[in-house]
Amino acid sequence: MSTRGSGRAWAALLGVVTGAVAIGVAQLAAGLLEPRAFPVLAVGDAVVDATPAPVKDWAIATFGVYDKIVLITGILLILAAIAAALGVLAARRLLYGYLGLAVFAVIGVVAALSRPDADPLYPFPTLAGIAAAALALRILIPRAAPRPPAVRHEPRPAGGSPEPTGTRDERHAHVAPDDPAPAVRHERAAAGGGVNRRGVLVGAVAGLGVAGVSGALGRALAGRLEVGAARSEVALPRAAVPAKALPAGADLRVPGLSPFVTPNQSFYRIDTALIVPQVAPGEWRLRVHGLVDRPLELTYADLLRRPMTEADVTLACVSNEVGGDLIGNARWLGAPLADLLREAGVRPGADMLLSTSADGWTCGTPVETVLDGRNALLAVAMNGEALPVRHGFPVRQVVPGLYGYVSATKWVVDIKVTRFAEDQAYWTPRGWAERAPIKTQSRIDVPRHDAKVKAGRVAVAGVAWAQHRGVDAVEVRIDGGEWRVARLAETPGPDTWRQWTLDWDAAPGRHRIEVRATDVTGHTQPQRRTKPAPDGAEGWHTITVDVTP
Incomplete structure (x- = not known):
């Protein structure tokens, strides 16, 4: 070089x-x-x-x-x-x-x-x-x-003879016949300029x-600002309205099938926070204001003293592709948001809750969905423990039936009662729908796409969801044949996903498996696939598998 x-x-x-x-x-x-x-x-x-x-x-x-x-x-x-x-x-x-x-x-x-x-x-x-x-x-x-090149001084010949004559190049090229190592001397001189x-x-x-x-x-x-220690010291209140006990058949326990309750460490996380907000419980405040008769401000202690409701709710991200895994089910404990709004006194004409996270992210939730009787919560716990910090500790919103970007504000610190015509949340000006009810969907968990399975009896299983409506049926078909009705697991209510399974006598070869769900309103998810934007993906989840003899 x-x-x-x-x-x-x-x-x-x-x-x-x-x-x-x-x-x-x-x-x-x-x-x-x-x-x-x-x-x-x-x-x-x-x-x-x-x-x-x-x-x-x-x-x-x-x-x-x-x-x-x-x-x-x-x-x-x-x-x-x-x-x-x-x-x-x-x-x-x-x-x-x-x-x-x-x-x-x-x-x-x-x-x-x-x-x-x-x-x-x-x-x-x-x-x-x-x-x-x-x-x-x-x-x-x-x-x-x-470095500057090293200056080489030629020794004068013995006897004090004058320096060699000739051009400058000729003089530098002169080498005395008795010079022991002219090549080494040349390398050292060249290296002097490196x-x-x-x-x-x-x-x-x-x-x-x-x-x-x-x-x-x-x-x-x-x-030093991390709140993990403070979180571990939170004493969760008992639920005034506890959740129903999970039915014995809520989890089919098929190997590879997503469990009915998603463990906290496995629950998906999608948000815009590059650094997880660290909000100490003692410093948390929630302000409820806007189109209300009586603005409110609550501390964390105030919130914990309110009557608590426990509910099983499946959350889903609007960015979830057909067959995707940006969805999870948990048991939440929190104060009913509807009670708080009634206490504040929502004024006529208000149709949106503009909630704000500790990091400034905003979310627009339709008021009517919070007040229609569903378990819309200011959640403080998830699966029996204080909310994990990455999932919104100390307080987050949980509203069944709506995609997370219009319902599930983490680290919530402010709720403004307003109108869709007057305010916009973070994702709306970026092309997403103002109101986004979750669409009826189903997913195949086992076997996996491109899996190799042995010929014979094979369990095809997965989950289906239609939050706040409920799943009424799941159908499966192989290679474009007749639709077959899958067996559904029990469910504690309409706000969670539902497991399903079907026994298939698999013959050797490559096969295509499709699934579709129908909710309790009679709506069956359409075949045509759409992208998540602007209000959620839909379409049949389809996989292919290789069956070996």
């Missing part, structure tokens, strides 16, 4: 190290001030907000619950590439590097201030990181500059050390 090419490579490396210093120091500053002001997260949140709905749908369908990890990883890789380029430019002229950092400062500050809950401190982590990067650039980049690799490596290690230590301290300081 030429000296120039080698210098560029080392400058790129030091540029990446400079970027790491910026991120580490910014994380330290965010840990001291506000973890959500960390610029990588602020930019990530801004990207989420600005991303068109079709792209979000693709990301959720492709990466599922890992979409946030993919986004943050992508941002970090892009930052690393840009930092490397800035290192190369700064090696030419340091001013270029400073100008690049200034652009990053503007982007980070704008992204931080664009957050709904931003305060004047939000830009400081970005500015601290950029200042540290500028200092690192000033210290590190000169190390990538080639990069001080040792200096570069020492600088890179030192920069990475600063980045690592500051980043670790930042994460540790942010951890």
Whole structure:
């Protein structure tokens, strides 16, 4: 590699190290001030907000619950590439590097201030990181500059003879006949103009050390705000209205079939929060205001003192594709939201609850669905324990029969009673429907798509759902033949999914299996598949399997 090419490579490396210093120091500053002001997260949140709905749908369908990890990883890789380029430019002229950092400062500050809950401190982590990067650039980049060529002094011939005559090139090419190692001397002279690799490596290690230590301290300081310990100390109240005992036949226990109750650790999580809000129970407040006669404000203790209702409810994400797994069933404990609204006194004409999360996300829920008698809750517990932090601790909304983006606000801190004509929630201006009742759907869990099964008796099984209506029938057909009625599991009510199973005498070959459900209103899910936008996917779930002799 030429000296120039080698210098560029080392400058790129030091540029990446400079970027790491910026991120580490910014994380330290965010840990001291506000973890959500960390610029990588602020930019990530801004990207989420600005991303068109079709792209979000693709990301959720492709990466599922890992979409946030993919986004943050992508941002970090892009930052690393840009930092490397800035290192190369700064090696030419340091001013270029400073100008690049200034652009990053503007982007980070704008992204931080664009957050709904931003305060004047939000830009400081970005500015601290950029200042540290500028200092690192000033210290590190000169190390990538080639050293001046070594000056070689030829010894005078013995006896004090005058220096050889001839052109400059001829003189430099002159080698005394008794020179013991002309080739070695030439290599040393050439190497004298290269990069001080040792200096570069020492600088890179030192920069990475600063980045690592500051980043670790930042994460540790942010951890002081975690509410896991407070959550473990919550004493859940007894339910004034307990849920019905699960029927003995609610879970068919077919191997591979989704259990009737989804464990908390397996429950899907789809939201826009790149960092999970940490809301301490002692600091939580819920404000109910807007088109009400008596605005309310509740503390967590106030909420726990209210009569509690326990209910089995299946939640589903509107982004769930046909046959997808963005759905889960749990037993929730919470205060009835309808009671709270009646206490506040909803004024005539109000038709929407605009609920707001602790991180600024908003959700629009039709008022009539909360007041029609269904178990709409301000939930404080999930499957017998305080809400997991990632699922909304200390309080979240649960409204059966509606997709999550119009019903299931996590970390809820504000409810404004308003009108759809006057306010819009987060997803509505992005192309999603204002009101989104869950569509009747069914899914095949076993056998899996493209599975290989042995010929003979095979259990085909899955789940079906039509929340707040209930599933009345599930039918299965093989290779386009006659529809066969599946056996349904018992269910505690209309707000949960329902397991189903069918025994199939499988013959060798490749087979297509289709399923459809009918709800209690008589509506059967249509065959034609549609995408999730704007109000939920529908269509028959279809798989193929290979049956071996």
